[in-house]
Amino acid sequence: xxxxxxxxxxxxxxxxxxxxxxxxxxxxxxxxxxxxxxxxxxxxxxxxxxxxxxxxxxxxxxxxxxxxxxxxxxxxxxxxxxxxxxxxxxxxxxxxxxxxxxxxxxxxxxxxxxx
Amino acid sequence: xxxxxxxxxxxxxxxxxxxxxxxxxxxxxxxxxxxxxxxxxxxxxxxxxxxxxxxxxxxxxxxxxxxxxxxxxxxxxxxxxxxxxxxxxxxxxxxxxxxxxxxxxxxxxxxxxxx
Numbered sequence: 001x002x003x004x005x006x007x008x009x010x011x012x013x014x015x016x017x018x019x020x021x022x023x024x025x026x027x028x029x030x031x032x033x034x035x036x037x038x039x040x041x042x043x044x045x046x047x048x049x050x051x052x053x054x055x056x057x058x059x060x061x062x063x064x065x066x067x068x069x070x071x072x073x074x075x076x077x078x079x080x081x082x083x084x085x086x087x088x089x090x091x092x093x094x095x096x097x098x099x100x101x102x103x104x105x106x107x108x109x110x111x112x113x114x115x
Numbered sequence: 116x117x118x119x120x121x122x123x124x125x126x127x128x129x130x131x132x133x134x135x136x137x138x139x140x141x142x143x144x145x146x147x148x149x150x151x152x153x154x155x156x157x158x159x160x161x162x163x164x165x166x167x168x169x170x171x172x173x174x175x176x177x178x179x180x181x182x183x184x185x186x187x188x189x190x191x192x193x194x195x196x197x198x199x200x201x202x203x204x205x206x207x208x209x210x211x212x213x214x215x216x217x218x219x220x221x222x223x224x225x226x227x228x229x230x
Contacts (some may be wrong), residue, residue: 106157
């Protein structure tokens, strides 16, 4: 079975500073990887996904993530954060052509951007 | 195009009661998944429906059930409510959920409080 570990439950960062949210996964087979964001009182919204190809994936709102197979990691980065980036971020994994195997989420990282 | 719609957004019940939550997926999406989100456990998979059939079920007691209608709308029901059922219940839809690459589009959730 697949699992996802988000190493930091909370990350405070000053506005305009860079940020990295860490995600490691465990799987015996190839995986697809996703980052979702959840703003207060809302559902989850896709930031970016890695299916295949280039290991550097660019998403919405200036976020990017790098897939590292040897490290089994998919860390999310942004070079300069804004107050509006304050939210909870979830890393998730699925298995290609797995039929109805559900998406497995990490426990989330709460990003707080400080003015 | 309209997103995933969940009703009601907020509800309060007492222990022992039952509750029904509704989810209308994006038009054309045939797969509907349900997740329970709590601060302690994060996002946990409840079940997934495709073409009115439950294809996968998470590790929840039989008090949690669901169904899907011919128009892909889905409902979930929780009977004999317990305090621990207080959570945000998220519904997500995707095209068919078969390849693992389909992005889940989430609704805003139904926040259930059990007193």
